[in-house]
Amino acid sequence: MNPVLRTEALELHHATARGALRAVDGITLEIAKGETLGLVGESGCGKSTLARCIVGIQNPTGGTLSIEGVHPGTSRATRLERARNVQMIFQDPWGALNPRLSVERIITEPLQVAGIGTRAERRAAALAIAQKVGLSPYHLERLPHELSGGQRQRVSIARALVLNPNLLVCDEAVSALDVSVQAQVLNLLLDLQKELGLSYLFISHDLAVVRYIANRIAVMYLGRIVEIGPAEDVWIHRLHPYTQALINAIPDEAARQDDAPILEGDVPSPVNPPSGCPFRTRCPIARTECAESRPELRRVGTHEVACHFADAG
Amino acid sequence: MRGALSLLGRLARHPSGLIGMVLILAIVAMSALAGILYPDGPWTMAGPPRLWPGADPRFPLGTDTFGRDLIPALFYGARVSLLVGVSAAGAALVIGTVVGAIAGYWGGWVDDALMRLTDAFQTVPNFLLSIAIVGIIGASLPVITFAIAIVAWPMIARLVRADVLRLRTYDFVQSCKIIGMSDLRIVFQQILPNCLAPIIVTASVLVANSIIVEASLAFLGLGDPNVMSWGTVLNIGRQELRNGWYLTAVPAVALVLTVMSLNLIGDALNDVLNPRLKERK
Missing domain, CATH: 1.20.1580.10 (ABC transporter ATPase  like domain)
Structure with a gap:
C-alpha cells in the first residue's frame, strides 16, 4: 500500500547574510495509513519547519514530498487539493x-x-x-x-x-494543555485514528507523550533524523547518544540509564553546523572520525541510527 | 449591524462617551437643520454690522463686519466642518488601511517600498503640505479634503501595518493558508477585523484633526470661498481682533466643543473596545 506521506531528502535552506540556514537538511521518511510517527527533538532542530513544509505553508528548497502519491505544487488549486489530504493542529489553542x-x-x-x-x-x-x-x-x-x-x-x-484528511500534523498539539486535559485530547486523537483510519505526524518535545501515542519515533537533530524506529524499540534500545541524552533528561527514575550522557550547551547554529557528525560537539563518545565524516542513517537491529559508534550491543 | 448598535449602547453608558455623543449629535442636528431654519443661507446681510452678542435680541450671537448673523454662519459652518472632517478622515482611513495591510502582510520589498513612501509623507510638515496643495490646485472643498487626507493616511498605515505584522504570525492565519484561503481574503476577512479597535479609536481623533486643519486653512484665507465654514468666520474676525474679539471667540468655541466631543468619544471607544475592560453580559 502507498504511504500517506513520503519525503525524500527533503530540504529547506533559508538564505541568510552568513550563508544558508539548514532548517531541514535532508529528511527521508514515510508514514503509512493509520500510523502515528512521533517526531522529537530540542527546539530549533527543525521539527516545526518540517511540519510547515508538509502542510504547504513553506516550500521546500530541495528533495521531494509526496502526499498520497501526489507531489503537491504551490498553485491555489493544488493548495486546495492538499488541504483535503493534510491538515494541521497547532500548539497554542489561544492563537x-x-x-x-x-x-x-x-x-x-x-x-x-x-x-x-x-x-x-x-x-x-x-x-x-x-x-x-x-x-x-x-x-x-x-x-x-x-x-x-x-x-x-x-x-x-x-x-x-x-x-x-488522511494525515494530521500535530505540532506540539497538547504541549500547552494541563496534564489532565492532555490525556483527554490524546485519547480523543487515538479514538479518532481508530475510527477514521487517520495517520498522524505527532511532533513534540515531550518524549513520554510521544511514546504513548506513536507507533514509530523519529529523533531529529539540526535538521536531520538521527534515529528512527518502532516506538518501544527506540525507547528501550536507544542507540544514538542524543536519544539517550534526551530520554535521560526526563525527570523520571524509571526511564533513566545511569551511564547515559546529560546534554550540555545549546544546539549549534544551523547556519554553520559542525563538520562531520552535527552532534559531535555535545557528544560524550565523539572521536576524531566524527569530525571527518558525517554518519548516514544505517540499520542496526530493528531501527536506523546515524552514528559511527552506535551498535546493537 | 447588531455589533454597531451594541457598540453605541456601550458608548452611551460610558460617561465621557455620553457627553461626547450628546455634543456631536447637537452639531449633527445643527448642520441638518441649517437649511430649514435659515433658508436664506449664511451670506445674507441681516442687520447692522459689528453687533455685539446680546446687544440685539434678534441676533443673540451678534453680527460680523458685513452685518451677517453669526448663528446661521455657525449652523452652515457645522455642515462644512463635519463634511470635510468625515470625508477626509474616511479617505485617509481607506488609503492608510489598504497600504498598511498590504505592507504588513506581504512584507519584503512591497513593505520596504510602501514604508519608504509613508516615511516620505511623514517627513514633510503636514500642515505645510496641505497649504501647498490647496495653494497650487486651488481652494475648493474636494481639494481641501484631498489635501487633508493625503497627509493623514501615513499614521493609519503605520498603525495597521504594526497590527497586521503581529497578527499574521498567529496560528489561525497559518491555518487559513493551510485550508487554501486566498491571501486577499485572509487579509481583509480574517486579519483586519481583528485590528478594528485601534482603527476606530484613531478614526475619531482623525475626524477632529481634519476639522481643525480645515478651519486653519480657512483662517489663512485658503478655505473654499463658496462655503461658509467656521474658519471663514475666524478669518473675518482676525481683522477685528482688537475691537470685536467675539467674532473670533464664537466660531472658536464651536470648534473647541466639536473637537473635544470627538476626543471624548475616542477615549470612550478606547475603553469600550479594550477587551480586557469589557464586561460580558
Missing part, C-alpha cells in the same frame, strides 16, 4: 482560532473555502464533526474566548477533520 468568529464558522470555513456543500449541509457537517470530537451543539454558537483550552483544541481538531 489557533480567529477570536472574532463563531465556533461553527471556524469549523465550516475549510468547507466553504473548498466550495463544498450548501450552508445547511456545512452546518450539518459541523454538527456531526463537533459531536465526534466531544463538543456539544451549543458550543457551535460560542466565540473562542468563551471556551477552555481543551475545548479550543477540540475545535481545532474539528476544523482539521472536517475535510476528511
Whole structure:
C-alpha cells in the first residue's frame, strides 16, 4: 500500500547574510495509513519547519514530498487539493482560532473555502464533526474566548477533520494543555485514528507523550533524523547518544540509564553546523572520525541510527 | 449591524462617551437643520454690522463686519466642518488601511517600498503640505479634503501595518493558508477585523484633526470661498481682533466643543473596545 506521506531528502535552506540556514537538511521518511510517527527533538532542530513544509505553508528548497502519491505544487488549486489530504493542529489553542468568529464558522470555513456543500449541509457537517470530537451543539454558537483550552483544541481538531484528511500534523498539539486535559485530547486523537483510519505526524518535545501515542519515533537533530524506529524499540534500545541524552533528561527514575550522557550547551547554529557528525560537539563518545565524516542513517537491529559508534550491543 | 448598535449602547453608558455623543449629535442636528431654519443661507446681510452678542435680541450671537448673523454662519459652518472632517478622515482611513495591510502582510520589498513612501509623507510638515496643495490646485472643498487626507493616511498605515505584522504570525492565519484561503481574503476577512479597535479609536481623533486643519486653512484665507465654514468666520474676525474679539471667540468655541466631543468619544471607544475592560453580559 502507498504511504500517506513520503519525503525524500527533503530540504529547506533559508538564505541568510552568513550563508544558508539548514532548517531541514535532508529528511527521508514515510508514514503509512493509520500510523502515528512521533517526531522529537530540542527546539530549533527543525521539527516545526518540517511540519510547515508538509502542510504547504513553506516550500521546500530541495528533495521531494509526496502526499498520497501526489507531489503537491504551490498553485491555489493544488493548495486546495492538499488541504483535503493534510491538515494541521497547532500548539497554542489561544492563537489557533480567529477570536472574532463563531465556533461553527471556524469549523465550516475549510468547507466553504473548498466550495463544498450548501450552508445547511456545512452546518450539518459541523454538527456531526463537533459531536465526534466531544463538543456539544451549543458550543457551535460560542466565540473562542468563551471556551477552555481543551475545548479550543477540540475545535481545532474539528476544523482539521472536517475535510476528511488522511494525515494530521500535530505540532506540539497538547504541549500547552494541563496534564489532565492532555490525556483527554490524546485519547480523543487515538479514538479518532481508530475510527477514521487517520495517520498522524505527532511532533513534540515531550518524549513520554510521544511514546504513548506513536507507533514509530523519529529523533531529529539540526535538521536531520538521527534515529528512527518502532516506538518501544527506540525507547528501550536507544542507540544514538542524543536519544539517550534526551530520554535521560526526563525527570523520571524509571526511564533513566545511569551511564547515559546529560546534554550540555545549546544546539549549534544551523547556519554553520559542525563538520562531520552535527552532534559531535555535545557528544560524550565523539572521536576524531566524527569530525571527518558525517554518519548516514544505517540499520542496526530493528531501527536506523546515524552514528559511527552506535551498535546493537 | 447588531455589533454597531451594541457598540453605541456601550458608548452611551460610558460617561465621557455620553457627553461626547450628546455634543456631536447637537452639531449633527445643527448642520441638518441649517437649511430649514435659515433658508436664506449664511451670506445674507441681516442687520447692522459689528453687533455685539446680546446687544440685539434678534441676533443673540451678534453680527460680523458685513452685518451677517453669526448663528446661521455657525449652523452652515457645522455642515462644512463635519463634511470635510468625515470625508477626509474616511479617505485617509481607506488609503492608510489598504497600504498598511498590504505592507504588513506581504512584507519584503512591497513593505520596504510602501514604508519608504509613508516615511516620505511623514517627513514633510503636514500642515505645510496641505497649504501647498490647496495653494497650487486651488481652494475648493474636494481639494481641501484631498489635501487633508493625503497627509493623514501615513499614521493609519503605520498603525495597521504594526497590527497586521503581529497578527499574521498567529496560528489561525497559518491555518487559513493551510485550508487554501486566498491571501486577499485572509487579509481583509480574517486579519483586519481583528485590528478594528485601534482603527476606530484613531478614526475619531482623525475626524477632529481634519476639522481643525480645515478651519486653519480657512483662517489663512485658503478655505473654499463658496462655503461658509467656521474658519471663514475666524478669518473675518482676525481683522477685528482688537475691537470685536467675539467674532473670533464664537466660531472658536464651536470648534473647541466639536473637537473635544470627538476626543471624548475616542477615549470612550478606547475603553469600550479594550477587551480586557469589557464586561460580558
